[in-house]
Amino acid sequence: xxxxxxxxxxxxxxxxxxxxxxxxxxxxxxxxxxxxxxxxxxxxxxxxxxxxxxxxxxxxxxxxxxxxxxxxxxxxxxxxxxxxxxxxxxxxxxxxxxxxxxxxxxxxxxxxxxxxxxxxxxxxxxxxxxxxxxxxxxxxxxxxxxxxxxxxxxxxxxxxxxxxxxxxxxxxxxxxxxxxxxxxxxxxxxxxxxxxxxxxxxxxxxxxxxxxxxxxxxxxxxxxxxxxxxxxxxxxxxxxxxxxxxxxxxxxxxxxxxxxxxxxxxxxxxxxxxxxxxxxxxxxxxxxxxxxxxxxxxxxxxxxxxxxxxxxxxxxxxxxxxxxxxxxxxxxxxxxxxxxxxxxxxxxxxxxxxxxxxxxxxxxxxxxxxxxxxxxxxxxxxxxxxxxxxxxxxxxxxxxxxxxxxxxxxxxxxxxxxxxxxxxxxxxxxxxxxxxxxxxxxxxxxxxxxxxxxxxxxxxxxxxxxxxxxxxxxxxxxxxxxxxxxxxxxxxxxxxxxxxxxxxxxxxxxxxxxxxxxxxxxxxxxxxxxxxxxxxxxxxxxxxxxxxxxxxxxxxxxxxxxxxxxxxxxxxxxxxxxxxxxxxxxxxxxxxxxxxxxxxxxxxxxxxxxxxxxxxxxxxxxxxxxxxxxxxxxxxxxxxxxxxxxxxxxxxxxxxxxxxxxxxxxxxxxxxxxxx
Numbered sequence: 001x002x003x004x005x006x007x008x009x010x011x012x013x014x015x016x017x018x019x020x021x022x023x024x025x026x027x028x029x030x031x032x033x034x035x036x037x038x039x040x041x042x043x044x045x046x047x048x049x050x051x052x053x054x055x056x057x058x059x060x061x062x063x064x065x066x067x068x069x070x071x072x073x074x075x076x077x078x079x080x081x082x083x084x085x086x087x088x089x090x091x092x093x094x095x096x097x098x099x100x101x102x103x104x105x106x107x108x109x110x111x112x113x114x115x116x117x118x119x120x121x122x123x124x125x126x127x128x129x130x131x132x133x134x135x136x137x138x139x140x141x142x143x144x145x146x147x148x149x150x151x152x153x154x155x156x157x158x159x160x161x162x163x164x165x166x167x168x169x170x171x172x173x174x175x176x177x178x179x180x181x182x183x184x185x186x187x188x189x190x191x192x193x194x195x196x197x198x199x200x201x202x203x204x205x206x207x208x209x210x211x212x213x214x215x216x217x218x219x220x221x222x223x224x225x226x227x228x229x230x231x232x233x234x235x236x237x238x239x240x241x242x243x244x245x246x247x248x249x250x251x252x253x254x255x256x257x258x259x260x261x262x263x264x265x266x267x268x269x270x271x272x273x274x275x276x277x278x279x280x281x282x283x284x285x286x287x288x289x290x291x292x293x294x295x296x297x298x299x300x301x302x303x304x305x306x307x308x309x310x311x312x313x314x315x316x317x318x319x320x321x322x323x324x325x326x327x328x329x330x331x332x333x334x335x336x337x338x339x340x341x342x343x344x345x346x347x348x349x350x351x352x353x354x355x356x357x358x359x360x361x362x363x364x365x366x367x368x369x370x371x372x373x374x375x376x377x378x379x380x381x382x383x384x385x386x387x388x389x390x391x392x393x394x395x396x397x398x399x400x401x402x403x404x405x406x407x408x409x410x411x412x413x414x415x416x417x418x419x420x421x422x423x424x425x426x427x428x429x430x431x432x433x434x435x436x437x438x439x440x441x442x443x444x445x446x447x448x449x450x451x452x453x454x455x456x457x458x459x460x461x462x463x464x465x466x467x468x469x470x471x472x473x474x475x476x477x478x479x480x481x482x483x484x485x486x487x488x489x490x491x492x493x494x495x496x497x498x499x500x501x502x503x504x505x506x507x508x509x510x511x512x513x514x515x516x517x518x519x520x521x522x523x524x525x526x527x528x529x530x531x532x533x534x535x536x537x538x539x540x541x542x543x544x545x546x547x548x549x550x551x552x553x554x555x556x557x558x559x560x561x562x563x564x565x566x567x568x569x570x571x572x573x574x575x576x577x578x579x580x581x582x583x584x585x586x587x588x589x590x591x592x593x594x595x596x597x598x599x600x601x602x603x604x605x606x607x608x609x610x611x612x613x614x615x616x617x618x619x620x621x622x623x624x625x626x627x628x629x630x631x632x633x634x635x636x637x638x639x640x641x642x643x644x645x646x647x648x649x650x651x652x653x654x655x656x657x658x659x660x661x662x663x664x665x666x667x668x669x670x671x672x673x674x675x676x
Contacts, residue, residue, distance in 0.1 A: 007303065007372045008283045009075045011275055012329070014095050016082050016123065017105035018113035022135040022262050026105060027068075027081045029268040033193060034070040034077070036359070067327060067358045067374060072272050078374045082119070090403050090436040090453070092119050094314045094385060096126045097401055098329035098374065101279030103271070104132045108142035108165075108259070111150030114664035120155045129249050131256045131274050132157075137165045138172040138261040148257055157255050160218055160245065161211055163270065165259040166204060175259050175267050176200055178212045179241055184270060192265025216241070222248040242277050249278045282372030288331045290388070290396040293344045299396045301332035303371050308394035309333030309341070311377070313387045314401075318429050319378075322354060322363070326377040328389065331398070334370045335377075342392040345400075346382045349392060354378035385435050403435045406451035410458055412473045413448060419471055423448075426469040430461060437461060455656050480649045483560045483601045483675050484552035489514040490596035491567070494587025496580045507580035508570030509541060511588040513596060516563045519674065522546065523563035533569055540578035541566055544585030553593045554600060560675060564589065602647050606673040609642040609658070611666035616640040618661050626650035645673055 015023045031037045067080050080099065082092040102123055106112055123130060134147045144165050151157045163175045166183060174185040183201060187194040200208050220230035223244040229236055248254040256278050260267015282303050292299045301310050315327035339352050356363040356376035369375045383389065386400035414420040427439045438451040452458045465471045495508045516523055524542045549559040611619050619642065620630060628646030658666050
C-alpha cells in the first residue's frame with residue numbers, strides 16, 4: 001500500500017513547557033484551525049480534547065502525554081502534548097526520545113519557568129530541534145523581550161526573533177512577521193480563524209526594521225549560503241530566509257521565537273506555519289543509529305520504506321477495548337496488520353493484530369504503517385517502554401530510556417481478601433504503563449508499598465485505582481523498618497523436652513550472643529568440643545538462632561549486627577533431631593535477648609541535592625530541622641551540590657517540600673545508607 005503522505009511532508013513534534021504555560025490550550029487551537037476538531041475545548045472547563053482523563057479534567061492539568069494527528073496545508077503533523085508538572089517529567093522524557101522537533105511554550109509574564117528548564121534540558125539530551133512560542137501576550141505584565149532574554153540566561157539558548165507582538169492602548173492586537181513584513185491580526189468573530197495581513201503600524205516601523213536586520217544578520221552568521229549575499233549587501237529573498245532559518249534550526253544553532261495568546265485565539269496559525277517551515281521532517285534525520293543485540297556493534301537504519309522494519313516502543317497503555325496498546329515510532333521499513341515482529345529485549349516473536357492512528361483517547365484502524373510515522377500497535381503482550389520491534393532476520397536495538405527512580409512511597413492495602421487479587425493485577429497494569437511507578441512488598445512489615453515521583457503522582461495512581469479498576473484501597477504512610485541490636489554480651493539457655501504424638505523430642509542448647517559492630521551482620525560460631533554432634537544438628541541450631549533474631553524483644557523488629565556462640569548442648573541419640581535443636585536454639589537466643597541491653601536503630605538515607613545557590617541556606621536549614629547532617633558541600637557554576645544524610649522517618653514528603661522551597665528548581669536523589 002502506498003503512503004498517504006511522502007515522508008518529507010510529515011512532522012513529528014512535541015509541545016512542552018512549565019505547568020500552566022498553555023500547552024494544551026495551544027494544541028486545542030492547532031487541532032481546531034487544522035479542521036481536526038470542530039469545537040475548541042478549554043482546559044479550565046475540563047473540555048480539552050487532549051486532556052481526556054477524568055483526573056486531568058478535574059485538576060486542569062496534563063498528566064499523561066496524549067498523541068494526535070492533524071493536517072495543515074499539504075503536510076501531516078503528529079503531535080504529542082506533554083505534561084508540565086514535575087511529577088510527570090518521565091512522560092516528556094519518553095516522548096522526546098522519538099520526536100523530530102518540539103515547540104517550547106513560555107509564559108509572556110513569567111518567561112522561562114523552572115519546569116521549562118527541565119524539559120529544555122531533556123530536549124538537549126535527545127538533540128531535538130525547537131521553536132519557541134511566547135504565549136499569554138494578552139496578560140497584564142507580559143513582556144516579550146524580557147521573556148526572550150530569559151531563554152538566553154536560563155536555557156543558554158540562541159533565540160531568533162521572527163515575530164514581534166503589537167499593542168494598541170496596552171491591548172495585544174496581533175503580531176508583526178519579520179520575514180514578510182506584514183502585520184497579522186486575528187478576527188474575534190470566528191474564534192481567530194480569519195487571519196488578516198495589514199501594513200505595519202506606524203509606531204512599530206523603526207522597531208520592525210531593527211529586529212529584521214538583526215534576524216538577517218544572525219541567520220547569515222550560521223548559514224554559509226546567505227553569508228556571501230549578506231556581506232555584499234544583497235537582501236535575501238523570503239524563500240532564502242526561510243530555508244536558512246530551517247537549516248540553522250535543524251542544526252540546533254538557532255531557536256525561532258514567535259508570539260501570541262492562545263486563549264484569545266491569536267498567533268496560532270503562524271505557529272503551525274513555523275512548524276512546517278522550520279522543524280525537520282523524518283527525512284531530515286535520514287539515518288538512525290542502533291546496535292546489533294547479538295554482537296553489540298553499531299547498526300544503522302535508513303529512514304526508508306524499502307529498509308527492514310524497525311520500531312521503538314516509547315509508551316504502553318491499557319486500552320479498554322484492545323488491551324495493550326504500544327505507542328511506537330517506526331524508524332525504518334513498514335509493517336502490516338498480521339505481520340510477525342521480533343522484540344530484541346524479550347527475544348520473542350509476536351504478531352501485530354491491529355495498527356492504530358491515535359487521537360487522544362480515540363483510535364482509527366490502519367491496514368499498514370510506514371517509516372517516519374507514530375502509531376499504536378496492538379498484539380505484542382510482552383513489549384514494554386523502551387523495547388525495539390524489528391524483523392528476526394535483521395535485528396536492531398535502539399536502546400532503553402533511563403527513567404529517574406521514585407522518591408516517595410505510601411502503603412496501600414485492599415479492604416478485604418477478595419479485592420487483594422484485583423489490587424495486585426491493577427497495580428501491575430499501572431506499573432507496565434508507567435516506568436516511574438514501582439510496587440513492592442516490604443519483607444519487614446508485610447505492607448504493599450507503591451512508589452512514585454511525588455505526592456501528586458501517587459494521588460493520581462490511587463484515584464485511578466478507584467475510578468478505572470473500582471478498587472478502594474486503604475492508604476497510609478509506610479511503616480519505617482527500624483532494627484534492633486544487642487550492645488553487650490549475654491548468655492541464654494533453651495531446653496525442649498516434650499511428647500509429640502508417639503515421639504519424644506529432646507534438646508538442650510546454651511548460647512552466648514554478642515555485638516558484631518555496625519555493619520558486622522550475623523555471625524555463628526560453634527565453641528563445643530568433642531560432642532560428636534552431627535553437622536545437621538549444628539546447622540539446625542544456626543537456623544534456629546537466625547529465626548530468633550528476626551523478631552527482637554524490644555519492639556519486635558529484626559535484630560542486626562549480632563553474633564551467636566554455641567557454648568553447650570544436651571542431646572539424646574534416640575530423641576534428639578533437627579526440629580528439637582532448632583526450637584531449643586530459638587529459646588536460648590530469646591532468653592539471652594531478654595536479659596541483654598538492646599538498642600533501637602533507625603534507617604538513615606543518603607541524599608545528594610542539587611540546588612541553585614540562592615536556595616542553599618534554606619535547603620540546609622530544612623535538612624537540619626529533619627535531623628539531617630551535611631557531609632559535603634560543593635559549588636559548580638551557579639549551583640550548590642549537597643551530600644547529606646537524614647533519618648528515613650523524617651523524609652516523608654521531602655520531595656514536595658524541596659520543590660516548594662526552591663520553586664521546583666532543585667533536584668535530589670535518595671538511597672539507603674545505614675542503620676544508626
